[in-house]
Amino acid sequence: MERLGWVILxxxxxxxxxxxxxxxxxxxxxxxxxxxxxxxxHRPENGNSAFVLLDDGVLVVDTxxxxxxxxxxxxxxxxxxxxxxxxxxxxxxxxxxxWGNQAFVEAFPSVDIxxxxxxxLDMGRMGLGNALLARWSLEIPATIADWKRxxxxxxxxxxxxxxxxxxxxxxxxxxxxxxxxxAMPTLTFERRVVLHSGARTVELLWLGRGHxxxxxxxxxxxxxxxxxxxxxxxxxxxxxxxxxxxxIRTLEALEKLDFDIAIPGHGEVMGGKEKLxxxxxxxxxxxxxxxxxxxxxxxxxxxxxxxSARLVEKYRDRFAGDFPQAVEGNVSxxxxxxxxxxx
Numbered sequence: 001m002e003r004l005g006w007v008i009l010x011x012x013x014x015x016x017x018x019x020x021x022x023x024x025x026x027x028x029x030x031x032x033x034x035x036x037x038x039x040x041x042h043r044p045e046n047g048n049s050a051f052v053l054l055d056d057g058v059l060v061v062d063t064x065x066x067x068x069x070x071x072x073x074x075x076x077x078x079x080x081x082x083x084x085x086x087x088x089x090x091x092x093x094x095x096x097x098x099w100g101n102q103a104f105v106e107a108f109p110s111v112d113i114x115x116x117x118x119x120x121l122d123m124g125r126m127g128l129g130n131a132l133l134a135r136w137s138l139e140i141p142a143t144i145a146d147w148k149r150x151x152x153x154x155x156x157x158x159x160x161x162x163x164x165x166x167x168x169x170x171x172x173x174x175x176x177x178x179x180x181x182x183a184m185p186t187l188t189f190e191r192r193v194v195l196h197s198g199a200r201t202v203e204l205l206w207l208g209r210g211h212x213x214x215x216x217x218x219x220x221x222x223x224x225x226x227x228x229x230x231x232x233x234x235x236x237x238x239x240x241x242x243x244x245x246x247x248i249r250t251l252e253a254l255e256k257l258d259f260d261i262a263i264p265g266h267g268e269v270m271g272g273k274e275k276l277x278x279x280x281x282x283x284x285x286x287x288x289x290x291x292x293x294x295x296x297x298x299x300x301x302x303x304x305x306x307x308s309a310r311l312v313e314k315y316r317d318r319f320a321g322d323f324p325q326a327v328e329g330n331v332s333x334x335x336x337x338x339x340x341x342x343x
Contacts (some may be wrong), residue, residue, distance in 0.1 A: 024064075024072045025049070027080075028269060031223040033200070035080065036263040037073055039064070043169025044177075047097040049073055050218065050227040050263045054197035057086030061218050061227040061263070063100030066176055070100025074107050084108050087195070089204060090115040090185055091229025092212040093122040097265065101183035114193070115185040116206045118214030123184060137178045144170055208250035211265075212241045215250070219257055227263040228254070234267015236319050236326035237279055239333040244283040251280050267320075278318060285311060286327075290334040300335050307331045 024046060025037045033053035039046035046069050050061040058077055063070045077085065085108045090098040093115075104111055115123075144167055151163045195202040203219040211230040218227040230238070231250065239247075255276055262270040289310055293303040308328045316323060 024069055025076060027051075027076050030261050030263065030269060031220070031225050034220060034223055034225055036227075036269050037076060038268060039266070041165075042069070043166055044173050045096050047094075047230070047265050048227075048263060048267075051077055051080065052200070052202060052218075052220065053081055053083065054086070054195075054200055054202075056197065057083050059087040059089065059195070059202060059218075060085055060104065061089045062091055062097040062229065062265070063088060063104055065096040065099050066173060067100055067103035067106075067180060068176055070103035071107075073100065074103065085111050087111065088113045089216060089218055089227075090119060091216045091218070091227070091231070091265065092214055093119045094212065094230065095182075097229060098123070099180060099182045102181060105183045112187050113183060113185040114187045114189070114204060114216075116214040116216050117188040117190055118206075119212070119216065120185045120188050120214075122212065122214060123182075137174070140170055140174050140177075144174075207253040209242045209246040210250040211238065211247070217254065217257075219259070221258065224258060224260040225263070226254075226257060226259045226261070228265060230265035232262055232270070232276060232279065233264040234270070234275075234320065236323050237282070237330065238326070239330045243337050244287050244330075244334055245337075248280055248283050251276055251283075255280075282311070282315060282319075285314065286330055286334055287338075290331055291338050294335060294338050300332065300339075303335050304328050304331045 024040055024042055026040065028036045028038060030036050035051040035053075037049040037051065039048050044065045046064040047062050049064060052059040052061075058081060060073070060077070064073060074085070085104055088101060088104055088111055090101070090113060092098075101113055105113075147163050147167050151160060151167070154160055154163070189204065189206070191206050193204045195204070199222070201221060203221065205217045205219055206214065207217060209215070215229055215231045217229070217231060220226070231254065237247070255273060259273075260271065262275070264270060264275075286307075289307045290303060293307055298306065308324070308331050311327050311331070312324045315327075319326075
């Protein structure tokens with residue numbers, strides 16, 4: 001695996017876009033003219049993307065975390081069709097899903113970038129990520145130096161591998177991050193917009209607050225396929241910008257859609273509604289356990305320990321391997337919500 005990390009590094013530095021695409025994404029057809037681009041492990045982390053081939057162009061859902069990753073997506077699209085990318089949908093404002101916008105605008109100057117109104121507002125609120133980029137430019141070199149010190153001090157093979165891959169990936173990414181200026185959405189909507197192209201219909205839906213306040217679902221009713229961004233993903237839900245109360249209601253609205261396949265923001269393509277139902281169950285247990293702990297006078301620190309232990313016992317085998325660590329952050333966020341410390 002360590003050798004594989006160096007191979008990916010060489011591809012990132014030296015190879016053409018096609019080799020980069022093969023290193024970063026696995027493109028899978030999920031319906032006629034509809035493709036999921038599943039992100040492989042990489043630093044900086046990429047979200048999944050999706051391509052929808054329309055009569056006069058291509059619609060792309062999410063554009064990855066950097067322009068170089070986005071160029072890998074463009075290379076994959078060009079293997080599928082000569083049609084231009086006419087629309088990009090940014091499902092939400094988190095950087096790993098939209099910082100690749102810049103490369104698509106450079107390749108397709110007339111492309112329209114679509115998001116919910118709230119997502120565009122959130123992008124602007126954080127300076128389109130420019131403030132975050134500036135901070136990272138200062139902090140990443142120190143973080144890389146710390147990882148190198150850790151690498152020198154550890155003999156545990158798995159940890160050495162993880163540290164080596166982090167160092168390699170972020171050293172390559174840092175110059176690009178310093179020069180990057182992500183592009184803003186050019187079209188926004190409140191709740192629903194429908195694109196018609198020949199026999200194909202694409203619905204862009206805001207169903208409520210979920211992973212963020214502005215999550216957009218891209219729904220193809222005839223194909224019974226949807227792309228969800230991080231409203232639904234293959235790993236543990238990440239609670240930061242909203243409350244689990246709201247997320248459940250939005251998942252209930254999502255459940256009403258007639259779909260067989262979901263392309264999540266991270267992880268593998270999902271069949272059916274099993275993962276959606278699992279997330280609803282988990283959120284309900286998370287809230288009930290955390291509310292009980294707070295009502296009993298349990299401190300935040302003790303609640304994180306106690307509630308996390310109970311949730312890990314029930315859900316460890318039903319979520320990704322990082323669940324025991326990820327659930328602690330969710331308990332902490334939920335405790336702050338039920339205690340009135342966070343709205």
